[in-house]
Amino acid sequence: MSYRPTIVAFLCNWCAYTGADLAGTSRLHYAPNIRIIRVMCSGRVEPTFILKAFQQGADGVLVCGCHPGDCHYHEGNYKCLRRFKLIQKYVDQMGIEKDRLRLEWISASEGQQFAELVNNMTKTLLLLGPVKIQRSLEVQHLKQ
Amino acid sequence: MSDSSIPNPKIKLAVYWGSACGGCCVSVLDTHEKLLDIVNAADLVFWPIAMDIKYKDVEAMADQSIDLTLFNGAVRNSENKHMAEVLRKKSKVLVAYGACAYMGGIPGLANFHSREEIFKRVYEESESTLNPDKVRPVEEFEVKEGVLKIPEFFNDVYTLNQVVDVDYFIPGCPPQSERLVEVFTAVITGIGLPPKGSVVGALEKTNCDECLRKKTDNKVIKRFYRPWEIEDDKETCFLEQGVICMGPATRGGCGVRCVTGHSPCRGCYGPPPNSTDPGAKMMSSIGTMIDADSPEEIDEIIETIVDPAGLFYRFSLPGSILGRKVL
Ligand code: SF4
Ligand code: SF4
Ligand code: FES
Numbered sequence: 001m002s003y004r005p006t007i008v009a010f011l012c013n014w015c016a017y018t019g020a021d022l023a024g025t026s027r028l029h030y031a032p033n034i035r036i037i038r039v040m041c042s043g044r045v046e047p048t049f050i051l052k053a054f055q056q057g058a059d060g061v062l063v064c065g066c067h068p069g070d071c072h073y074h075e076g077n078y079k080c081l082r083r084f085k086l087i088q089k090y091v092d093q094m095g096i097e098k099d100r101l102r103l104e105w106i107s108a109s110e111g112q113q114f115a116e117l118v119n120n121m122t123k124t125l126l127l128l129g130p131v132k133i134q135r136s137l138e139v140q141h142l143k144q
Numbered sequence: 145m146s147d148s149s150i151p152n153p154k155i156k157l158a159v160y161w162g163s164a165c166g167g168c169c170v171s172v173l174d175t176h177e178k179l180l181d182i183v184n185a186a187d188l189v190f191w192p193i194a195m196d197i198k199y200k201d202v203e204a205m206a207d208q209s210i211d212l213t214l215f216n217g218a219v220r221n222s223e224n225k226h227m228a229e230v231l232r233k234k235s236k237v238l239v240a241y242g243a244c245a246y247m248g249g250i251p252g253l254a255n256f257h258s259r260e261e262i263f264k265r266v267y268e269e270s271e272s273t274l275n276p277d278k279v280r281p282v283e284e285f286e287v288k289e290g291v292l293k294i295p296e297f298f299n300d301v302y303t304l305n306q307v308v309d310v311d312y313f314i315p316g317c318p319p320q321s322e323r324l325v326e327v328f329t330a331v332i333t334g335i336g337l338p339p340k341g342s343v344v345g346a347l348e349k350t351n352c353d354e355c356l357r358k359k360t361d362n363k364v365i366k367r368f369y370r371p372w373e374i375e376d377d378k379e380t381c382f383l384e385q386g387v388i389c390m391g392p393a394t395r396g397g398c399g400v401r402c403v404t405g406h407s408p409c410r411g412c413y414g415p416p417p418n419s420t421d422p423g424a425k426m427m428s429s430i431g432t433m434i435d436a437d438s439p440e441e442i443d444e445i446i447e448t449i450v451d452p453a454g455l456f457y458r459f460s461l462p463g464s465i466l467g468r469k470v471l
Contacts, residue, residue, distance in 0.1 A: 055465050078437050084431075
C-alpha cells in the first residue's frame with residue numbers, strides 16, 4: 001500500500017478554522033491528508049493532544065492559531081507558542097523529526113496560505129516517510 | 145497451612161521484585177513494628193529478598209491461592225515477564241508496587257536507548273570494559289552438562305500493567321511505608337478498597353496543594369536554574385525561584401518529602417488523577433510560566449532546561465504516551 005501521510009491539525013475557531021473554511025469555500029485544491037480538529041483557541045492545545053496524535057499514528061501534527069496580537073482571547077496564542085517550543089524540544093529528544101510538528105498563524109482571510117501550508121507539510125511528510133513511533137514499540141504485543 | 149479452626153485465616157502475601165533496585169522491598173521492612181502486625185495477619189509465601197523459595201514452588205501453587213502480591217520493579221527481561229504472568233495467575237489481588245512497576249521508574253530510562261545501544265556501551269565501550277573479541281551474552285549456551293540459559297533482555301522496558309492485568313497501583317520511589325500499611329489493612333478487611341485499576345496509597349491532590357512553601361498564582365520565569373546554580377532561600381516555591389520542581393505534575397501522598405528536605409520534587413508519585421502523562425502535564429504548566437513573547441526569547445529561556453525529556457519523565461518513560469524514544 002502506498003504511503004499517504006496523515007496530518008492531525010488543531011485549528012482555533014476564530015482565525016485558523018475560518019481560514020481553512022475559506023480555502024474550502026473558495027474551492028482551492030489542496031492535499032486531502034489533513035484531519036482537522038477545531039479548538040476554541042490555540043491556547044487550548046495541550047501537549048497531551050499532540051503526543052496522543054503521534055501515538056495514534058499521525059505522521060504530522062499541525063497547530064494553527066490567530067496571528068500574534070489577534071487572538072480572540074488576547075493571550076492564548078502566546079501561551080500556545082511557549083508550550084509549543086517546549087514540546088518541540090521534547091519531541092525532538094524523543095527522536096520524532098522536527099518537521100513533523102508545526103505551529104503556524106493563519107488569519108480568517110488566509111485561505112490561500114492555509115492551502116499552501118497543507119500542501120507543503122504533506123510534501124515534507126512524504127519525504128520523511130511514515131512516523132516510526134509505533135514500530136519501535138513492542139509494548140502492544142506483550143499482553144495477550 | 146491455614147487451620148480451619150481459626151475463624152480468620154491469615155492471608156497469603158507475596159512480595160516480588162522485577163527489574164528493581166531493592167528499595168521497594170526495603171520499604172516493606174520500613175513499616176517497622178507495623179511489620180509485625182503484617183506478619184500476624186499474613187503468611188509470607190514468597191519474598192525473594194527475605195526467604196528461600198524457588199520459582200518452581202510458586203509455579204506449583206494453586207491458581208488464586210495468594211491473596212495479595214506486591215510486585216515491585218519494571219519488566220525488563222523474559223524472567224520478569226514470566227514471573228509477572230505466574231504471579232498474576234496465582235494471586236487474587238496483584239498490586240503494582242512502586243514507581244517502576246507502576247510507570248517504569250528509573251530502569252525505564254533505558255527506553256531512551258535501544259537494546260543494541262545499551263549492549264554496545266556495556267560490553268564494548270565503557271571505560272572499564274576489556275573485551276577485544278566483543279563477546280556478548282547469549283541466551284543459550286551449550287556445556288557438557290547441558291544447556292545453560294539466561295533470560296532474554298528486551299528492547300523495551302515495560303510497566304507491569306503493559307504485561308499483565310493489574311488490580312491496584314501504589315506509587316512512589318519507594319512508596320511511603322505508612323501508605324502500605326493503610327492499603328494492606330484495606331485489603332485484609334476489604335473495607336475502603338476503591339475500584340480495580342485505582343491508584344491507592346496516595347492522594348487526589350498534587351504535591352503543590354500539599355506543599356508549605358510560599359507561592360503565588362502568577363508564576364513568571366525568566367530563566368531556569370539547576371538546583372546547584374542558585375542558593376535556595378528555603379521558603380519560596382522552587383518554581384518561582386526558577387528551579388524545576390515536578391510538584392504541579394505529581395500526585396501527593398509522600399508528604400512532599402523532597403521539598404521538605406529542600407530538594408525539588410522529581411515526580412516519583414506519578415501524575416495526578418485525570419492526567420496520564422506527567423511530562424505533558426509539566427510542559428503544560430511551565431510552558432505558561434515562561435515570561436517572554438518573542439520566539440527567540442522563549443527559545444533562550446527553554447535552552448536553560450537542559451534535558452526536558454529526562455527531567456519530566458524521570459520515573460515514567462515506559463508508561464508515558466510515547467513510551468520510548470523512537471528508533
Ligand atoms: S512547585 Fe514544588 S516547591 Fe513549588 S509549590 Fe509545588 S511542590 Fe512546592
Ligand atoms: S517530593 Fe516528589 S520525588 Fe520526592 S518523594 Fe515526593 S513525589 Fe517523590
Ligand atoms: S482564538 Fe485564535 S489563537 Fe486564540
